[in-house]
Amino acid sequence: MKHPISWDDARAAVHTAATPLPGRPVPLPEADGAVLATPLVTLTALPAFDTSSVDGYAVAGPAPWRLVGQVLAGDASEITVTSGTAVEIATGAMVPVGTEHVIRLESTEVDGSWVTASLPEKQEWRPTGEEAAAGEILLPPGVRVTPGVLALAAACGHDVLAVRRRPRVALVVFGDELLDSGPPGAGRVRDALGPSLPGWLRRLGADVVSVTRAADTLEAHETAVREAAAQSDVVLTTGGTMHGPVDHLHPTLATLGASYVVDTVAVRPGFPMLTATLPGPGAGWLVGLPGNPQSAVIGLVTLAAPLLAGLAGAPLPPLASVVLANDVPGRGTFTHLALARLTPDGAVTLPHAGSAMLRGVAGADGFVIVRPDTTAPTGAKADFVPMPG
Ligand SMILES: Nc1nc2c(c(=O)[nH]1)N[C@H]1C(S)=C(S)[C@@H](COP(=O)(O)OP(=O)(O)OC[C@H]3O[C@@H](n4cnc5c(N)ncnc54)[C@H](O)[C@@H]3O)O[C@H]1N2
Numbered sequence: 001m002k003h004p005i006s007w008d009d010a011r012a013a014v015h016t017a018a019t020p021l022p023g024r025p026v027p028l029p030e031a032d033g034a035v036l037a038t039p040l041v042t043l044t045a046l047p048a049f050d051t052s053s054v055d056g057y058a059v060a061g062p063a064p065w066r067l068v069g070q071v072l073a074g075d076a077s078e079i080t081v082t083s084g085t086a087v088e089i090a091t092g093a094m095v096p097v098g099t100e101h102v103i104r105l106e107s108t109e110v111d112g113s114w115v116t117a118s119l120p121e122k123q124e125w126r127p128t129g130e131e132a133a134a135g136e137i138l139l140p141p142g143v144r145v146t147p148g149v150l151a152l153a154a155a156c157g158h159d160v161l162a163v164r165r166r167p168r169v170a171l172v173v174f175g176d177e178l179l180d181s182g183p184p185g186a187g188r189v190r191d192a193l194g195p196s197l198p199g200w201l202r203r204l205g206a207d208v209v210s211v212t213r214a215a216d217t218l219e220a221h222e223t224a225v226r227e228a229a230a231q232s233d234v235v236l237t238t239g240g241t242m243h244g245p246v247d248h249l250h251p252t253l254a255t256l257g258a259s260y261v262v263d264t265v266a267v268r269p270g271f272p273m274l275t276a277t278l279p280g281p282g283a284g285w286l287v288g289l290p291g292n293p294q295s296a297v298i299g300l301v302t303l304a305a306p307l308l309a310g311l312a313g314a315p316l317p318p319l320a321s322v323v324l325a326n327d328v329p330g331r332g333t334f335t336h337l338a339l340a341r342l343t344p345d346g347a348v349t350l351p352h353a354g355s356a357m358l359r360g361v362a363g364a365d366g367f368v369i370v371r372p373d374t375t376a377p378t379g380a381k382a383d384f385v386p387m388p389g
């Protein structure tokens with residue numbers, strides 16, 4: 001086994017090695033969750049025209065004003081406000097040419113076709129370009145599209161957005177001991193990763209194209225990885241990362257001519273995780289997660305999340321910072337990822353933290369990071385890697 005790379009270096013190495021997938025235009029509703037391939041540029045000024053902020057009257061000159069017309073939201077009215085006249089105006093309507101003030105309804109007195117009021121202290125309309133000038137860059141490429149981004153894109157005139165294709169992931173689960181249904185026992189355990197990883201992967205912005213199981217033979221591993229690679233950008237495997245009698249991942253990678261980007265990481269739990277590139281047309285990626293289920297989740301946040309971000313053209317997922325509500329021990333020369341829940345008192349590490357256990361995972365918000373040769377005392381700040389999504 002190789003000398004393991006540090007946890008921080010592993011994340012960075014995988015992210016740096018990933019070339020973003022091509023961008024293409026998609027209709028706005030389909031862009032949710034994808035990553036901008038080009039800057040978001042507004043097609044018009046925002047607002048695109050002087051826009052009334054209130055229901056009321058557009059006036060010019062001194063009161064009283066004679067009511068000469070009406071302009072509603074959506075009207076392209078050519079009405080002009082001249083001195084001594086008023087036009088009834090709705091919120092969102094274009095402010096007519098000649099308007100000196102817009103006065104809200106409740107500040108006016110109307111008598112037949114005459115309007116009086118004292119002049120407002122503040123302007124009650126939004127001038128053209130108040131929020132943005134036409135052609136202004138509103139967001140850089142690499143930003144993940146949220147409903148907020150979609151709203152902004154629509155407001156500034158876009159029908160489609162240029163976004164990176166979502167990475168396609170094919171999941172291959174190894175382990176003849178795994179059951180697909182019913183209670184565990186007699187040496188067999190339930191497959192906890194096949195049912196759970198697709199949800200995590202979707203939260204990381206990936207499309208899961210297949211979930212398959214491969215038997216514990218070298219031949220079955222090779223076939224499964226080849227078939228998965230043919231239909232995906234990333235093959236994600238679970239189990240078989242060590243060198244036990246039926247751990248076939250490393251021999252499979254050797255047979256396929258794969259090149260390691262990361263081969264074991266100095267992190268506990270989870271150290272036998274790996275990332276490699278597969279040769280051949282449409283060269284793809286393989287991420288090998290350890291079989292112990294909590295270690296697999298650590299492999300997911302350590303290697304799969306940076307890889308998927310890199311393929312999507314997004315930055316390396318940032319670490320959060322938390323204050324610790326309890327002491328968290330280090331793990332010697334390894335980085336320790338400790339399952340934690342975020343509470344108003346700070347990050348509380350969770351029991352059931354063994355790498356084969358899932359009770360902690362089920363209630364965690366993420367992992368507190370304790371770097372090699374350190375411990376993290378109560379009240380200290382620590383880096384934190386959130387669970388996907
Ligand atoms: N001689 C050594 N043996 C092991 C070491 C070591 O340092 N020296 N490290 C241990 C660590 S740490 C881990 S993590 C595991 C990683 O092993 P593999 O990736 O080869 O995983 P498997 O052997 O296939 O499985 C390990 C464990 O996890 C269970 N498992 C596997 N897949 C699933 C699944 N989909 N759902 C639920 N549980 C799963 C499997 O039954 C085993 O119990 O190696 C240790 N050994």
Ligand code: MOO
Nearest residue numbers: 269270271295355
């Ligand atoms: O490092 Mo293993 O992944 O402790 O479970």
